[in-house]
Amino acid sequence: MIMHDDQVDVTPEMVAALVHEQFPQWSGKAIRLLPSTGTVNAIFRIGHDLSARFPLRVADAAGALAVLEQEARASAELAGVSRFPVPVPVALGKPGxxxxxxxxxxxxLPGTVAFDADPSGSDAFAEDLAAFIAALRAAETRGRLFSGEGRGGVLTDHDEWMAECFEESKGLLDVPRLRQAWRHFRELPRTGADVMSHGDLIPGNVLVEGGRLKGVLDTGGFGPADPALDLVSAWHLLQPGPREVLRRALGCGDVEWERGKAWAFQQAMGVVWYYVQSNPSMSNMGRRTLDRILQSME
Structure with a gap:
């Protein structure tokens, strides 16, 4: 599936050759591409107990390595504070x-992503999700602050991107109503200092079993951010009843709750139009999130 103009084509044969050259201890293991709604990496299974992640978009190799090293450190740190299973970094490979x-x-990490096992009506899942977020929030920032990249800092920093999203969404969404919502969201004041956050709690990054949280994926973004950032999960993953369970469990005040809604809105506006042809599952997730947000504002 081609999602980006600069996307790299990664094949099982290419992965097998890389594994054979760089990690011969795994060269006898089966290699297979995993179907995924992810937009950043192509993911391959290596045997039964490993997965390999290949960035899809072309980038400077040295810069990309620095990102992967930081993601590995972040993933290891998150694994140390989560009582729910998360992937653990094993190795970094080189170009070839x-x-x-x-x-x-x-x-x-075995399990079924929330795209394929919808937990949105489960109070127990909402309680698990709150426990996961609370554990991350309780981790030490060690003086670190939000990096300034992506979501989790100042809402008004995203005005230019949102303007582009509104233009691209004409004919797809009720843009005048959505512009009005953003005018409200962008004015919401910050309510607290940075806390440690997952940063991308969407259905494709959450594993579910029996209506409970089974594990969490894509943990390389673990870092300090707006305390409201991980509340995007309330809108991407939950129906109104379980959403209130999550809010009560985390003790969210009105402004913090609205800022979580704002970050979910910002993310959803981008994925609807950008992936409408190339990744319909992501685009539909964005539509559903926007519907939930607008319904809550009626």
Whole structure:
């Protein structure tokens, strides 16, 4: 599935060659591409207990390596505070066999992503999700602050991106109503200092079993951010009843709750139009999130 103009084509044969050259201890293991709604990496299974992640977009190799090293440190740190299973970093690979960038290997985490096992009506899942977020919030920031990149800092920093999203969404969404919502969201004041956050709690990054939280994926973004950032999960993952369970469990005040809604709105506005052709599951997730947000504002 081609999602980006600069996307790299990664094949099982290419991955097998890289594994054989760089990690011969795994060269006898089966290699297979995993179907995924993810937009950042192509993911391959290596045998039964490992997965390899290959960045899809072309980037400077040295810069990409620095990102992967930081993600590995963040993933290991999150694993130390979460009582729910998360992937653990194992190794970093180098460019080769036609693939131009470094890549990563981590432990394989079994389970079903929330795209395929919708937990949105489960109070127990909401309680698990709150416990996960609370554990991250309780971790020490060690003086670190939000990096300034992506979501989790100042809402008004995203005005230019939102303007582009509104333009691109004409004919897809009720843009005048959505512009009005953003005018409200962008004025919401910050309510607290940075806390440690996952940063991307969407259905594709959450594993579910029996209506409970089974594990959490894509943990390389663990870092300090707006305390409201991980509240995007309330809108991406939950129906109104369980959403209130999450809010009560975390003790969210009105402004913090609204800022969580704002970050979910910002994310959803981007994925609807950008992935409408190339990744319909992501685009539909964005639509559903926007519907939930607008319904809550009626």
């Amino acid at each position: 066999a036609g693939y131009p960038m470094p890549w990563s290997v981590q432990t394989w």
